[in-house]
Amino acid sequence: MKVKNTNGTATRSCKCGTWIEHWRNFSGQLATICRAKGCSRKDIVGAHVKKCNSSDNYEYIVPFCNFHNKQSDCIELNDRTVLTPANKNFTCK
Numbered sequence: 001m002k003v004k005n006t007n008g009t010a011t012r013s014c015k016c017g018t019w020i021e022h023w024r025n026f027s028g029q030l031a032t033i034c035r036a037k038g039c040s041r042k043d044i045v046g047a048h049v050k051k052c053n054s055s056d057n058y059e060y061i062v063p064f065c066n067f068h069n070k071q072s073d074c075i076e077l078n079d080r081t082v083l084t085p086a087n088k089n090f091t092c093k
C-alpha cells in the first residue's frame with residue numbers, strides 16, 4: 001500500500017500524548033523502525049498520511065522516520081503495517 005504525507009498537521013495532538021503513542025495504542029503493533037519499505041531508521045514519529053490511489057480520503061497515522069515524514073511523494077509501506085485512523089472519533093475521543 002502507498003501513502004502520502006499530509007501537510008499542516010504537526011501541531012494537532014490527541015490525549016495519547018504523541019501520535020506515535022496513538023499509533024501504538026490502536027494498531028496493536030510495536031513501532032521500532034520506520035515502516036517505509038526498505039527503511040530501517042529508528043528516529044520515528046507518528047506521521048499523518050492519506051492513502052494514494054484510493055477514494056478513501058481519511059487521515060491515518062503510520063510510523064515514519066524524520067526523512068520519510070518530509071517526503072511529498074507516495075511512499076510504499078512495509079507489508080502488514082496497520083494504518084491507525086487519525087480521526088479521534090474513531091479512536092481515542
Ligand SMILES: [Zn+2]
Binds near residue numbers: 014016017022091092
Ligand atoms: Zn490518540
Ligand SMILES: [Zn+2]
Binds near residue numbers: 034036041064065066
Ligand atoms: Zn524511513
